Amino acid sequence: MKPNLAAAVAVACLVALATDKAAASESVFGLQFLGTSDETGDARARGLGVLGAALDDTMTALASNPAALGGLRYMTFSFAAVAGWRDASTATASTQQEFARFPQLRAALPLFGKVVLATGYASLRNFRGDFALQPRSIDGLDYVQSFEREGSLYTIPVALAATLGSRVRVGASVDFLLGTIDEQWITRGPSLIPISSGRRDEFHGTSTHFGVVVLPWPWLRVAGSWAPEFSADRERRMTIKDGSQGSTADPFRVETTNTKVQFPQAVRAGATVVLRRGLLLAGDALWREWPAYEGSLYEAQAVGDEVRIGAGLEYKRGLWSTVRAGVSRWTWGAEVGGNPVHETAVHFGLGVPLAPGKGGFHLALEHAWVGSLAENGHEEKVWRVVVSVSGQETWLRKAPRPR
């Protein structure tokens, strides 16, 4: 294994260990519905304010469009990490919390001909969050009830991408959906047995994702992908158990039910345009049809279409560095306070691509405004730092000629 690839793997392991203990209460709005979206491209895309539908980068395996993997010429190992802090406010209170996550890890392998096989881990939704109610008492016995939510929905995608001719790349992936949503209400008091009343939803299912990238002219790339509706199995366990800190005791009451949950389709589309040498304009959009979702709303008042649009500019300066800036506007799928939750963000980025066949790393900094007191009763200001690292190595065959 070449040093670049080995270093990328080693750093990924290090970051994974670090995030293993990390809490990640990324948004107060994630206390409801299906948490917060983890959907992301690599830090290059985040620096541009886009998800990366049309960024068929030849140096990363972190692609939101499976067709974009078709541009890879080397065995590639990539990961992304996100960390940040947020200020959440209501009309009467505010709090600041940090978060850290490790949403993507991918390995891609060019095979015979012009086919690229990729797999890894991609986090879709994040559910970590908590709060405590005001202390109360009954019959002179004080107690506090708190709510904790954690878990994630993620996929193990197995993707195949190919270049057809010189102007079209296509890709498809089978995504094995896994994940849990753990929620518990805990009642604790100095004189009371600590009890946790919990609900754990465990999901597993299989979905598909199809994508295409068209390169009509060297300065233009147009891309789109579609993930159809799919059904997943959900096992729900209602439990009553010891609510002591760190308790691993078995629950003393368990009730299990199984059901199907219908997840909605999603469409992504975007384009990149080379305006002049070294200057790239990128934009893309996401639409997910949450009204077609058939599953628990986790106390969200209602759901609507999730829409995200973003655009940005990338300027490559010299051989060694690239700067980026972008904006995005995201309408979340769930309504809070009777209104949709909007996220508006500005994005900045740096990139340090290595020579072809070696990989590189990208850094993005985002500032986002989520929700509003007037419309949602809550609002947040969020800073996020996104880092993605890729390592590359030649694998067996002669790499396809880059276009």
Next chain:
Amino acid sequence: MRHGMGRRWLGAAILAGLVALLALGCEDDPTHVGSDLRSPPDTVMAIDLLVVEDSVFSLPVSLRSSITGQIGAQGPYTSQILYDFRVPSFVVDEGDTLSLDDGNFRIDLTQVTQAPFTGAMRLGMREVEIAARIWSSDAVYDNTVLTRLPQLRPDVVAGEDTIAGTDLTLSEPRIVVEFDVHSLVDYDSVVASRQTLEVNVALLFLGFTSGGPGFVDFQQITALNAPLPRFVANYVGATTTGVERSLAPARQLVVVEFDSTYSPGTNWVVSDAHRFHTYVEFRDLDQLRAQLPEAAYMLRADLLLVQAARGDTVFGTGRNLGIGISVPSSAVDDDSNLVYSVDENNRALQPESVTALTPSAGSLVTISITTELALQQEGKKNRGLILRLSDEGTRARHFEFYGPAAADTTLRPHLRLVFGLPADFGEEAP
């Protein structure tokens, strides 16, 4: 080359910062923000349960292992102490053979800051009848609970001592009783045959000269189990004025006599020495279903008692004095007489239930029985509870509580159960 090095340092710095942020920056304490976005479980509720059946019964216990000696009287209890000294009838001192001529009995008491009783009590000693001296044999001493002093000889073998409650507040308080060894039943024959004289006596409580009631409590054995009371024997010879030898008893035993005319009335009683226990059974939790959803779970269960005032009969001290509950075993699911065996009554107290206790008429005593009731909630059979003092076999102590027939209903014992309801997470059906 310079560019390459710079990139590596930049990359390393960014990654190090990221890892540090991931590792260190993510332990948050929950706040109230966001609490309106999820529905809390229904309010925690408290329910009172009343007694279904109860009984008060006694199982006298031996005080042979107690480190505390006790003499005096209060309520229906009178404490007196048996001693068995083995006294050589002679000693050899510097070539002279000296014979036992007289002696005294001494107990060093512990100085206290407050007189344990008012007035003064009169103490004396008498010899145990020869036939009754089997109390100090292994077979009887180890296995028999003496609820009465054995038969005593009528002859007075010692003087008397009067000790006032305030004496114990002075420096180095002690009980000293002068002894007339010549009046012991075996003295002449034992001295003649130069055998060991068995001084088998009882330290008697002869009544209060004034004031009372109360007890003199003192340490009667060391931490190494060595007896502390002493018989100081005086030996004389033909030419010597005498030498003293201090002897510890071979056996000592506090005997608490109980006034059989005592009745607890409607009160619940826990005591030591004569040892009263109270058995109590509340309604089965299943019968709460009309008031409580089946899914409710228990957060706390307390037995609430109010100490009853009955003149001077409620008393007790001790470092580890407490009250707690034990649960009859499955072998005796139900006892129609509600009087359980000694073995059942000797079952270990549930640690969480042991509650410190001091005599205080009208005070509320809260005994936690959460663990037992939580188990009953999850299906364990309701076998009732046995209420008793912790650290039994120590000394006479006696506490009473208003029972379920108390005229004032607010003073009656009851079980307070605190329940919570499972969260529905905002959905009627899971």
